[in-house]
Amino acid sequence: MGNNAFRSKISEDYTLKKGHVGWRCPSNLAIIKYWGKHGQQLPQNPSISLTLSNAFTETIVNFELMDYESEEPSIEFYFDSKPNESFQLRIQSFLSTLNDYFPYLSKYHLSIESQNSFPHSSGIASSASSMAALALCLCSIEDQLSDEVMENKFFLNKASFISRLGSGSACRSLYPDMAIWGFDKNIEAIIHNTPSDQYAIPYTQFHQVFKNYHDDILIVSNQEKGVSSTQGHRLMEDHPFAKARYDQARHKIILLLNCLESGDLWGFGKIAEEEALTLHGLMMCSDPAYMLIEPLTIELIKKIRNFRQRSNLPLFFSLDAGPNIHLLYPDEISDKVNDFVNNDLRSHCLNGLIINDKMGQGPEKIESFSI
Ligand code: DP6
Numbered sequence: 001m002g003n004n005a006f007r008s009k010i011s012e013d014y015t016l017k018k019g020h021v022g023w024r025c026p027s028n029l030a031i032i033k034y035w036g037k038h039g040q041q042l043p044q045n046p047s048i049s050l051t052l053s054n055a056f057t058e059t060i061v062n063f064e065l066m067d068y069e070s071e072e073p074s075i076e077f078y079f080d081s082k083p084n085e086s087f088q089l090r091i092q093s094f095l096s097t098l099n100d101y102f103p104y105l106s107k108y109h110l111s112i113e114s115q116n117s118f119p120h121s122s123g124i125a126s127s128a129s130s131m132a133a134l135a136l137c138l139c140s141i142e143d144q145l146s147d148e149v150m151e152n153k154f155f156l157n158k159a160s161f162i163s164r165l166g167s168g169s170a171c172r173s174l175y176p177d178m179a180i181w182g183f184d185k186n187i188e189a190i191i192h193n194t195p196s197d198q199y200a201i202p203y204t205q206f207h208q209v210f211k212n213y214h215d216d217i218l219i220v221s222n223q224e225k226g227v228s229s230t231q232g233h234r235l236m237e238d239h240p241f242a243k244a245r246y247d248q249a250r251h252k253i254i255l256l257l258n259c260l261e262s263g264d265l266w267g268f269g270k271i272a273e274e275e276a277l278t279l280h281g282l283m284m285c286s287d288p289a290y291m292l293i294e295p296l297t298i299e300l301i302k303k304i305r306n307f308r309q310r311s312n313l314p315l316f317f318s319l320d321a322g323p324n325i326h327l328l329y330p331d332e333i334s335d336k337v338n339d340f341v342n343n344d345l346r347s348h349c350l351n352g353l354i355i356n357d358k359m360g361q362g363p364e365k366i367e368s369f370s371i
Contacts, residue, residue: 003161003198006101006157006158006161006162007100007101008100008101008102008103008104008142010103010104010142010145010146010147010148011147012103012104012107014065014104014107014108014145016065016144016145017064017065018062018063018064018065019062019063019141019144020060020061020062020063021060021061021063021137021140021141021144021365022058022059022060022061022137022365022366022367022368023058023059023133023136023137023140023363023364023365023366024056024057024058024133024363024364024365024366024370025056025057025058025059025129025130025132025133025136025173025174025362025363026051026052026053026054026055026056026129026173026360026362026363027052027055027056027057027124027126027128027129027173028049028050028051028052028128028169028172028173028179029049029050029052029215029318029320029326030047030048030049030169030172030275030320031048031049031050031256031268031271031272031275031318032045032046032047032048032249032252032253032256032271032275033047033249033275033276033278033279034047034168034169034181034182035232035233035236035245035249035279035282036233036236036237036239036242036245036246037168037233037236040165041164041165041168042197042198043168043181043182043197044236044242044246045182045245045246045249045250045253046180046181046182046183046184046187046195046249046250046253047169047172047180047181047182047249047253048172048178048179048180048181048203048253048256048257049169049172049178049179049181050177050178050213050215050359051172051173051175051176051177051178051179051359051360051361051362052215052357052358052359052360053357053358053359053360053361054117054118054355054356054357054358054360055116055117055118055124055129055217055355055357056116056117056129056133057114057115057116057117057126057129057130057132057133058114058115058116058117058133058366058369058370058371059112059113059114059130059133059134059136059137060112060113060114060137060366060368060369061110061111061112061113061134061137061138061141062110062111063104063108063109063110063111063141064108064109064111065107065108066107066108066109069106069107070106070107071106072092072096073092073095073096073105073106073110074108074109074110075088075091075092075095075109075110075111075112076088076109076110076111076112077091077112077113077114078111078112078113078114079113079114079115080115081113081115087114091112091134094165094166095110097165098138098162098165101138101158101162102138102141102142104141104142104145108141110141112134112137113369114130114133114134115369115371116129116130116371117371118355119353120222124217124219124324124355125229125320125321125322127166127167127169127170127229128163128167128169128170128172128173129170129173130170131163131166131167131170132159132160132163132170132171132173132174132363133363134163134166135159135160135162135163135166135170136159136174136363138159138162139155139158139159139162140365143155156174156175157199157201158199159174160172160174160181160199160200160201161198161199164181164198164199164200168181168233169229171199171200172200173362173363174200174362174363175200175201175202175203175362176202176360176361176362177202177203177204177206177211177359177360177361177362178202178203178204178206178260178359179200179201179202179203180195180200180201180202180203180253181195181196181197181199181200181201182195182196182197183195183196183197184250184253186250186254187253187254187257190205190254190257190258190261191203191205191257203260205257205260205261206260206261207260207261207262207263208263209263209265209330209332210260210263210265210268210330210359211331211359212330212331212358212359213328213329213330213331213358213359214327214328214329214330214331214334214337214356214357214358214359215318215326215327215328215357215358215359216326216327216337216341216354216355216356216357217324217325217326217327217354217355217357218300218324218325218326218327218341218345218348218349218354219324219349219350219351219353219354219355220294220296220297220300220323220324220325220349220350221294221296221322221323221324221350222350225292225321225322226290226292227283227290227292229321232283232286232321235283235286235287235288236282236286238287239282239285239286239287240285241282241285245278245282248278249275252271252274252275255267255271256268256271259271265314265330266314268316269314269315269316269328270316272316272317272318272328273316273317273318275318276317276318276319276326277319279319279321280292280293280319283321292321292322292323293319293323294323296323296348297319297323297324297325299348300317300325300345300348301317301325303344303345304316304317304325304327304345307340307344311336311340313329313333313336313337314329314330314333315327315328315329315333315337315340316328316329327341331358341354
């Protein structure tokens with residue numbers, strides 16, 4: 001399905017005066033990373049992610065028919081119940097690109113309210129969960145305005161497509177457990193489903209040992225990043241290792257899918273760590289070069305590897321585009337990992353902050369905020 005498939009087909013003769021929609025949408029952690037893009041937010045390589053559970057955004061949109069047609073989308077935006085002008089401007093400029101997909105945007109005023117489950121002081125980026133929650137709300141409004149019911153698969157694919165236009169990684173937040181984004185014929189042959197550059201699709205063929213797989217986020221710093229992900233993607237354009245990296249990601253994702261299917265926790269963890277360090281390695285040799293990890297990130301990595309060697313337990317780490325560490329482990333070893341975390345890691349984290357998360361069930365419709 002290309003862009004055209006998601007253009008709105010509903011008549012523009014709107015009769016519904018007003019209504020409201022709401023979604024809770026989780027964040028996700030990429031195991032094979034998306035790093036480098038082209039065209040309109042298209043990935044240079046396929047990526048695969050865990051859908052999280054406890055780190056989520058809730059968004060509620062009230063919409064009301066205006067008695068005039070507006071050239072620019074008419075919106076107000078509240079974050080944590082307070083008007084937020086900088087978010088409002090970002091969302092307004094994003095929505096102004098979506099007229100082909102949601103022509104109702106010129107006819108309805110939207111009042112958007114949003115909240116995150118994770119503390120502001122955690123330094124965790126919310127673009128994936130917030131863009132995906134907003135995209136779901138936009139699709140739900142379209143659904144309410146339409147006479148025809150949108151088929152569930154199409155609805156989620158469209159929400160994923162719209163999320164991607166807002167922030168690439170957001171398109172993987174739409175499904176339970178795991179998601180794949182980016183076309184590759186070798187992946188297609190393994191999963192018997194066709195992945196796409198335009199939107200993510202669910203991945204379900206993983207072994208039972210990965211069910212409820214954990215991702216605890218050790219907070220190292222809450223400082224805003226010096227270089228955003230969007231700037232980082234741009235630096236891949238002239239990166240001396242770009243081609244090798246994209247080939248490597250295509251190769252690694254196949255190895256990872258084999259580990260996921262066979263239940264190879266050790267193979268999976270090894271690839272997850274390689275991907276995390278490769279991501280940061282690419283940043284360290286970009287031009288200009290930059291570094292997002294902190295000395296504490298490395299100290300914690302050493303402790304994790306040391307524990308793994310001592311205990312022979314499959315505890316691994318991943319990193320996002322920042323210094324915080326994602327601790328990855330299967331549910332069956334969670335008691336032993338908790339002891340290790342509380343005795344050896346927690347006191348090193350910023351204000352002792354750790355966000356315990358695990359693979360979750362994807363977005364959910366909501367009537368009101370739960371946070
Ligand atoms: C390191 O999705 O935040 O988290 O598309 O410019 O919004 P934009 O970038 P973004 O990049 C995420 C990069 C990453 C890896 C990943 O999630 O795959």
